[in-house]
Amino acid sequence: MKMKLRIVGIIIVLFILSHSVSAQTAVANDPTYIGVGARTLGMGKAYVGLADDLLGIFSNPASLGYLNNWQLTTMAGKFINEYDYLNFGAAYPTSYGTFGIGLVSSSIGFTAIGVTTEVQDGIRIVPSSTEGSSFSYGNQTLLLSWGKPLKGLFDLKVLDNIVAGGTLKFYFARLTGPGIVGGSAYGNEVDLGLHYTPNPVFKAGMVLQNVLPFSMGGKMKWDSGVEESFPALLKTGFSFKVLGRQGWRRLGDHELSLNFDYDYYPTHSSLPSLFHNGIEWSPIDFLDLRAGIDQDYVGRNNGTEIEFTNNLTLGVGLYYGNFRFDYAFHQYNQVAANDTHYFSITYGLDRGKPSVEAVEVKNFSIFPADKTVLYTQEVTVKGEVDNWLIRRVTVNSLEVVVGDDGRFNLTLPLKYGKNSLNIAGFDAKDRLLAAEKIRLLSLKSFVDVPVNYWAVFPIAYLAMENILTGYPDGSFRPEGNIARAEIATLLVKTMSSPNDLLPSQRKRIQELIFLGVVEVGKNYDPLKGLTRADYAKWLVKTDDLSFPTVDDDVFPDVSKSHPLAPYISAAVNNGLMTLFADGEFRPEQAITEAEEKALIAKATGEEIETPKNKQLFNDVPLNHWAVVYIDKGAQEGLIRGYPDKTFRPKGSITRAEGVSVIARFAKLGEPRLLELPFSDIPGRHWSIKEISAAKEAGLLSYLEGNRFEPDRRLTRVEVAEMVAKTHYFSDNIRNLRDWNIGY
Numbered sequence: 001m002k003m004k005l006r007i008v009g010i011i012i013v014l015f016i017l018s019h020s021v022s023a024q025t026a027v028a029n030d031p032t033y034i035g036v037g038a039r040t041l042g043m044g045k046a047y048v049g050l051a052d053d054l055l056g057i058f059s060n061p062a063s064l065g066y067l068n069n070w071q072l073t074t075m076a077g078k079f080i081n082e083y084d085y086l087n088f089g090a091a092y093p094t095s096y097g098t099f100g101i102g103l104v105s106s107s108i109g110f111t112a113i114g115v116t117t118e119v120q121d122g123i124r125i126v127p128s129s130t131e132g133s134s135f136s137y138g139n140q141t142l143l144l145s146w147g148k149p150l151k152g153l154f155d156l157k158v159l160d161n162i163v164a165g166g167t168l169k170f171y172f173a174r175l176t177g178p179g180i181v182g183g184s185a186y187g188n189e190v191d192l193g194l195h196y197t198p199n200p201v202f203k204a205g206m207v208l209q210n211v212l213p214f215s216m217g218g219k220m221k222w223d224s225g226v227e228e229s230f231p232a233l234l235k236t237g238f239s240f241k242v243l244g245r246q247g248w249r250r251l252g253d254h255e256l257s258l259n260f261d262y263d264y265y266p267t268h269s270s271l272p273s274l275f276h277n278g279i280e281w282s283p284i285d286f287l288d289l290r291a292g293i294d295q296d297y298v299g300r301n302n303g304t305e306i307e308f309t310n311n312l313t314l315g316v317g318l319y320y321g322n323f324r325f326d327y328a329f330h331q332y333n334q335v336a337a338n339d340t341h342y343f344s345i346t347y348g349l350d351r352g353k354p355s356v357e358a359v360e361v362k363n364f365s366i367f368p369a370d371k372t373v374l375y376t377q378e379v380t381v382k383g384e385v386d387n388w389l390i391r392r393v394t395v396n397s398l399e400v401v402v403g404d405d406g407r408f409n410l411t412l413p414l415k416y417g418k419n420s421l422n423i424a425g426f427d428a429k430d431r432l433l434a435a436e437k438i439r440l441l442s443l444k445s446f447v448d449v450p451v452n453y454w455a456v457f458p459i460a461y462l463a464m465e466n467i468l469t470g471y472p473d474g475s476f477r478p479e480g481n482i483a484r485a486e487i488a489t490l491l492v493k494t495m496s497s498p499n500d501l502l503p504s505q506r507k508r509i510q511e512l513i514f515l516g517v518v519e520v521g522k523n524y525d526p527l528k529g530l531t532r533a534d535y536a537k538w539l540v541k542t543d544d545l546s547f548p549t550v551d552d553d554v555f556p557d558v559s560k561s562h563p564l565a566p567y568i569s570a571a572v573n574n575g576l577m578t579l580f581a582d583g584e585f586r587p588e589q590a591i592t593e594a595e596e597k598a599l600i601a602k603a604t605g606e607e608i609e610t611p612k613n614k615q616l617f618n619d620v621p622l623n624h625w626a627v628v629y630i631d632k633g634a635q636e637g638l639i640r641g642y643p644d645k646t647f648r649p650k651g652s653i654t655r656a657e658g659v660s661v662i663a664r665f666a667k668l669g670e671p672r673l674l675e676l677p678f679s680d681i682p683g684r685h686w687s688i689k690e691i692s693a694a695k696e697a698g699l700l701s702y703l704e705g706n707r708f709e710p711d712r713r714l715t716r717v718e719v720a721e722m723v724a725k726t727h728y729f730s731d732n733i734r735n736l737r738d739w740n741i742g743y
Contacts, residue, residue, distance in 0.1 A: 029173070029220075030189075030210075030230060031139045032058055035087040035104035037075050038344035042315015042328035043278025044292020046259035048205040048237030050280075051195045053349065054091035057102040057145045060207045060235075061165030062195035064091050064098035064147030071348030077328075080338040083108045089143075097148030107138040135177030142170040147193075157405055161198050167191040171220055182224025188217050189230045199388030200246035204238040231268055237261035237276075246387070255282035259292075271297065272308050288317030290328075298333050309333050324349050363387040363425055363434035370438050371739050374414065375445035375460070381421060381438075382409045390425035390433055397422075414442040416464045418742045439743045441736070446476035453478070454702070455717050458724030461733055467493050468720055478717035485649035487658065487719060488639050489629040491665045494728050495636070533564040533587035536571035557584045617647035624649065638665050656687045656710035658719065659700070663690035666726040668697050678708035685710065699725050 036058040040047040047059045054071040056063025070092040077085045084107050091100035111134055147165030168190060175183035193207040210230040212218030220228040241247040243256035261276040278292030292313040297306055315328040324346045332338040365384040368374070381395055385406040393400050393408060400408045412421070421438035443460035450456070459476060462468040468490045470476040550565045558568055568585055571577040579585055615622060620630050630647060633639040638661055641647045653661075671677075671692035678695075681688055691708065694700050699722045700708075724733055735741060 029139055030171075031085075031104045031106040031141050032143070032169070034079060035075065035085055035106070035141075037073060037087070037089075037346075038077070038315065038326035038328040038342040039288075039290070039317060039324075039346075041294075041330055041342050042290035042292065042313055042317075042326065043259055043280055044276045044294040044311075044313045046237060046261045046276040046278035046292055048193075048207055048235050048261045049195075049203050049239040050237070050257065050259045051193075051203070051205050051239075053346070054089055054100060055346075056147065056165065056193070057089045057091065057100045057143055057167065058087070058104065060193040060195060060205050060237075061100070061145040061167045061191060062147050062163045062193040062205060062207075064093075064100050064145055064165055065149045065163035065195070066147075067091055067093045067098045069093065069348055071346065073344060073346040075342060075344040077340055077342035079106070079340050080332055081340065082110070085342070091145075097146050100143075100145035100147075102141075102143035102145065104141045104143070105138070106140075107136070109134065109136045111135070133178045135175065135180070137173075137175045139171070139173045141172075144168045144170075161196055163195045163197075165193045165195075167193075173220065173222075182222050182226070185220050185222040185226075185228075187220030187228075187230070188212065190218070200244075200386075201241050201248050201388065202238065203241075205236070207235040209233040209235065231265050234264045234266055235261055236264075253282075253285060256280070263295075271306065274308060278313070286319040288315075288319075290315030290317065294330065296332075319349065322349055323347055363390060364393075364423060364436055366421075366423065366436065366438055368438065368440065372438075373441045373443060373451075375443050375451055377414050377416070377442060378411060379414055379419075379421075379440060379442075380409060380411045381423075383407065383423070385425065387425065387434060389427050391428045392426040392430065394424045394426075395421055414440065416442050416444055417736065420743045437743065439739055446470050446474060448475045449478055455721045457733070457737070458720045459717065461724060461729065461736065462490070462720050465729075467723070468716065476716065478720075479715050481652040481713040482658070482716045482719050483649060484639070484647065484651050484653050485624075485626040485630060486716075487653060487661060487714075488633040488649075489626050490719070490723065491638055491661070492629040492632045492636075494665075494723065494726075495632075531588050532577070532585065532591055533562070533568060535591045536577055536587075537564050537567040539576045540567045540570045540574075555579065555583065555585045558587055562587065617641050617645060619646045620649055652713045654710060655708065655712045655714050655718070656685070656691065658714035659694050659722070660687045660690040662699065662719070662722050662726070663694045665723075666694075666697065666699070666728075668693035671696050678703070680707045681710060694722070697725070701725075 034041075036045060036047065037055040039053075040055055040059060043050075045059075047055065051060045051063035052066060053063065054067065054073055071090070073087075073089045075085070075087045079085050085105070087102065087104040089100060089102040091098055145165060145167040147163055150159040150162045150164055153159060169188065171185070171187040171189070173185040173187075177183075189210045190212045191207060191209045192211055193205065195203065195205040197203045210218060210232050214227075214229050218230060220230070222228070238260055240258045241256070242258060243249055243251050243254045245253075245255075247255070257280050259276075259278045259280070263274040263276070265271045274295040274297075276292065276294055278290065281289045283289070290313075292315075294311045294313050295308050296311055298309045299306055311331045311333070313328060313330050315326065317327075318325045324344075326342075326344040326346065328342040328344075330340045330342065332340065363386055365386055367382045368379065383393070385393065385402060385408075393402050395410050396412065398410065398412075400410045402408045419440045419442055421440065423434075423436045423438065424432060425434040427433050443457070444463040445451075445460065446463075449459055453459075455478065459468070459478065463470060463476070468486075550560045550569055553559045554562070554565050554569045555572075558565055562568070564587065568577075568587060572579060572585070577585075616631050616634055620627055624630070626649060630639070630649065634641070634647075639647075668690075671689055673689070673692055676683065677688065677692040677700075681691055685691070687710070691700075691710075702718070702721050723729065
């Protein structure tokens with residue numbers, strides 16, 4: 001017991017057992033010197049540079065600026081087996097920064113002789129004694145903290161990596177016992193902190209504790225009139241992440257950081273500087289092992305001399321869900337009887353092993369984000385390198401220029417449908433450090449179909465498939481009525497697979513494949529015809545013409561990357577094909593019927609006559625733009641004319657008529673007819689079966705809760721919605737919406 005009390009007397013700044021009732025100024029006790037949390041204590045109190053959770057309330061308030069969710073912590077321990085220590089902390093992030101509150105409490109009951117005090121360089125040394133009466137001493141500190149990143153506060157790039165914070169400290173102390181007069185005290189102080197993270201490997205911090213001047217209230221004032229100062233303390237520290245997913249090196253799932261703090265008292269130059277060194281190693285995801293050396297002051301020769309001592313610390317952290325359980329062992333002055341054990345519980349930590357995507361995203365900040373839907377055929381990729389080890393970046397194997405500020409941008413073309421941006425980062429030795437995939441879905445857009453329109457997806461998809469197209473002015477007119485010729489065209493286009501073609505159309509494809517114009521498996525629409533690019537390829541191949549390598553764009557609408565650019569260039573240069581008046585070649589435009597007939601005749605040596613179709617409807621001549629679609633639709637039983645043998649191709653179609661046509665087109669089965677499909681469809685309505693079948697198949701879900709209105713004109717958007725849900729497209733659209741396939 002005598003040894004313990006002697007050690008108590010020589011640890012400076014930590015505790016006081018009594019007060020001199022004389023009017024002298026000394027150094028006040030600050031319980032936050034020890035009450036910093038078991039995790040910090042286990043690392044030798046080296047935390048200023050690490051600063052990665054709410055324990056910064058007690059050590060570096062800037063750490064609060066990094067928190068994304070609220071956290072709680074508490075600690076208990078019996079310092080040198082005499083002083084009861086408790087602390088509590090809570091932090092909550094907001095848009096104005098993260099706010100924290102903490103409480104540190106220490107107390108002791110002891111027996112001592114009448115109180116005497118010696119002062120050396122403003123530091124009180126309380127001599128030991130084995131005689132006296134019963135005393136009690138308690139000290140509480142309330143801490144109000146705040147931290148916030150400085151990014152965006154000023155137009156300075158360096159501030160993007162700096163977080164600032166501050167803590168208000170309110171002290172309350174009470175000493176009771178025989179002869180103690182004026183044994184209550186209160187005081188205030190302020191801490192200011194900064195933290196700098198230029199990259200994931202290196203972090204640095206600085207804290208100036210007790211910056212409030214004595215004259216402005218930075219002191220402890222006792223009821224007896226004694227005023228004690230809190231000496232200003234400059235703490236600097238840095239943390240080096242040796243191993244880790246974002247560390248200097250990677251070794252499996254190991255995480256290893258080295259932490260160093262330095263203490264300097266600018267107003268007490270006679271005190272030696274102190275160092276705090278700590279290590280934290282996580283060999284597995286739920287376990288942290290810690291060790292450190294915590295330097296502290298110690299008095300010698302009955303308090304007449306001050307020097308420092310090295311105290312060994314050890315610690316363990318266990319994670320379970322959002323909880324962390326911490327234990328710390330701390331030596332004091334290498335006296336076994338003074339060894340102290342501390343315990344902490346912290347809540348609000350996300351220790352789960354991050355996915356590959358979550359790890360990789362930390363290497364880059366990319367716009368657009370992953371899983372973005374775009375309504376354009378090009379994208380400007382804007383990015384910033386967050387991993388300082390990355391020296392070179394490629395996007396889809398294209399080298400990009402990275403500025404001194406780590407930022408880059410690149411504009412790339414997109415195809416309709418699924419696109420991937422594969423972003424790779426390489427170190428100075430050209431080793432791959434990071435690979436991130438950004439998934440983008442490009443859909444066709446129209447000026448009158450906003451991106452939040454209720455049927456934007458089916459409209460875009462059917463337009464991309466050239467099933468239901470827009471108008472030359474870039475509009476779709478979703479609420480406009482659809483003409484009978486239009487609905488016939490889109491339904492027949494949908495059915496135009498080789499198995500659904502007329503015999504003459506199947507023969508046409510076979511001939512073109514035989515001639516080498518159409519490749520097997522190519523998506524060829526016989527109703528649309530050959531493209532001019534395909535025709536150019538055939539002309540060049542049949543005339544056995546040579547063609548140069550294309551190094552530059554051939555024509556305004558034919559880039560050098562076009563797969564048929566050499567054939568197009570050779571066909572025009574040899575006079576086999578001509579350009580349009582505007583200088584364009586229009587490679588995807590269909591060739592004329594005369595050109596195709598000439599192609600087949602030249603290859604086979606005989607003229608192949610176009611089959612003479614009998615005019616099915618009086619108002620649909622053989623040269624009508626949609627005659628082949630209307631005729632095939634009629635032959636398939638999808639559409640019907642009127643008794644006067646007219647079709648009225650420009651006429652609108654009612655909702656009942658349209659749903660009946662689409663039900664036949666989708667080959668829907670017989671409905672159950674257990675109840676009326678809609679309140680305004682009577683049981684004897686001519687199309688009740690088709691309407692019921694369409695509703696059961698989910699084609700009419702957009703009318704849920706509404707009346708059917710059978711005589712209302714059918715709109716283009718309604719057709720897009722229903723056709724997209726048929727078996728022709730439902731699987732394709734479902735796959736198109738799935739971010740996990742096709743990228």
